[in-house]
Amino acid sequence: MTALLEVEDLRVRFGRKGLRSRPVEVLHGVSLSVGVGETLGLVGESGSGKTTIGRTVLGLVTPSSGSVRFAGEDVTAASRRTRRRLAKDIQVVFQDPYTSLNPALSVGDILSEPLVVQGLSRRDAQARVRGLLEQVNLPAGAAERLPREFSGGQRQRVAIARALAPSPKLIVCDEPVSALDLTTQAKVLDLLAEIQTRTQVSYLFISHDLAVVRHISVRVSVLYRGDVVETGPVRDVISSPSHDYTRRLLLAAPVADPDKQAVRRRARRALIESQPLEKAG
Numbered sequence: 001m002t003a004l005l006e007v008e009d010l011r012v013r014f015g016r017k018g019l020r021s022r023p024v025e026v027l028h029g030v031s032l033s034v035g036v037g038e039t040l041g042l043v044g045e046s047g048s049g050k051t052t053i054g055r056t057v058l059g060l061v062t063p064s065s066g067s068v069r070f071a072g073e074d075v076t077a078a079s080r081r082t083r084r085r086l087a088k089d090i091q092v093v094f095q096d097p098y099t100s101l102n103p104a105l106s107v108g109d110i111l112s113e114p115l116v117v118q119g120l121s122r123r124d125a126q127a128r129v130r131g132l133l134e135q136v137n138l139p140a141g142a143a144e145r146l147p148r149e150f151s152g153g154q155r156q157r158v159a160i161a162r163a164l165a166p167s168p169k170l171i172v173c174d175e176p177v178s179a180l181d182l183t184t185q186a187k188v189l190d191l192l193a194e195i196q197t198r199t200q201v202s203y204l205f206i207s208h209d210l211a212v213v214r215h216i217s218v219r220v221s222v223l224y225r226g227d228v229v230e231t232g233p234v235r236d237v238i239s240s241p242s243h244d245y246t247r248r249l250l251l252a253a254p255v256a257d258p259d260k261q262a263v264r265r266r267a268r269r270a271l272i273e274s275q276p277l278e279k280a281g
């Protein structure tokens with residue numbers, strides 16, 4: 001598969017408040033790739049560095065070393081002109097559909113403004129908005145309404161439509177269904193998959209939840225404290241994880257049956273007690 005996004009040996013350091021404290025490295029040489037029309041799941045617990053990877057891919061964080069290449073171009077060393085183009089090609093959908101949409105604008109304006117800025121006439125932008133709403137299964141009348149008039153799942157559909165507006169090649173999905181109930185999660189994931197089949201868009205799909213990642217992606221990278229500890233087909237990683245951290249992540253996933261849940265809890269506790277996990281690697 002042709003690689004669209006190639007992240008190589010990425011290191012990111014953040015400064016801490018206070019003159020004496022030294023910057024802290026939060027990514028320690030991360031490598032991953034996403035093919036054209038592919039979804040790579042990126043899982044890890046809170047604070048492992050998932051969002052930092054996403055923000056670096058979007059050009060919002062400058063790495064201390066390593067590279068991010070998109071369609072062969074180095075994102076981190078791109079000129080302003082190239083960055084403008086890349087800003088169109090790489091879009092994002094955030095976790096919280098309640099804060100990621102401007103509450104003062106109608107859905108139609110939210111979707112059409114970026115298109116008008118890009119040079120589309122108002123009339124063409126409105127036609128495109130109708131097409132975008134159709135793509136995410138919202139009625140054309142949604143354009144007249146404000147974000148607060150929609151449910152969480154519908155707002156996330158608007159956020160997906162906004163990301164699709166410039167016909168991107170890659171969408172960074174940062175926990176896009178974590179704020180939704182289970183049924184709505186499945187519907188939004190199915191929608192993302194359906195859009196991918198139609199458009200060949202690629203997803204870097206960030207989640208703390210392996211079950212969600214299994215639903216949407218074929219390959220997954222597991223991130224632990226700023227290191228990718230394993231990458232492979234989701235099926236293999238789930239059926240025979242090669243790293244203790246992945247085993248813990250699997251055992252931590254909730255299951256509906258309370259007896260199975262208790263068995264998992266005991267297995268996880270036994271694993272933690274027998275093999276304390278301090279460092280990645």
Ligand SMILES: Nc1ncnc2c1ncn2[C@@H]1O[C@H](COP(=O)(O)OP(=O)(O)OP(=O)(O)O)[C@@H](O)[C@H]1O
Binds near residue numbers: 026048049051208
């Ligand atoms: N701008 C920043 N300045 C300083 N530290 C930061 C900054 N952004 C992130 N960090 C730190 O980097 C580490 C990784 O954070 P990041 O948000 O990437 O993790 P995450 O896996 O996405 O977590 P979550 O799922 O909770 O969002 C954390 O320790 C966080 O506190």
